[in-house]
Amino acid sequence: MNQLPEVTLYYAAEIARGIIWGEYIYESIDRAIDSGLYYTVATWEQLNEAVGRGEVYADRIIVTPQGKFVWQAFFNCNYEKELNVPYKCVYRAVGAPVSFSEAVEYHLFWDRGSELVGIKKEAEVHKAIIKNQNGELVVIKS
DSSP, X not given: OOOOOEEEOEEEXXXXXXXXXXXXXXXXXXXXXXXXXXXXXXXXXXXXXXXXXXXXXXXXXXXXXXXXXXXXXXXXXXXXXXXXXXXXXXXXXXXXXXXXXXXXXXXHHHSTTOEXXXXXXXTTEEEEEEEOTTSOEEEEEO
8 A cells, every 4th residue: 555645734824913914834844934924733724724725735644733634525527527626625534434524524514613623543443522612522433
């Protein structure tokens, strides 16, 4: 089995007077430092938001504070594949079952303000910990 290379990405935002003027993902800590902006290790949420700006990091495993993720693009039919227009794109936990990933995405989508704390794999079971807006922790297992 070919193992994809692992990479840590860095997120920085250009903020002035409380307004975000630009958001950036850097592929090395050196580039993040050179930007002169405050930066952090990119989170799962920031990676998925970057998709909307056309930034995709395929063919590698992205290491975030919440776990390790890989790019997934989904197509409804072959016609969309030919046009290279997916109907859904997201980063999913490495090796996690589709049903688990969908349950996590569903919860985060419908429970606005919730946050993915982390995904771990223990004894062949994937476990996601999500913090709801009210501070309650929710656990989803594969």
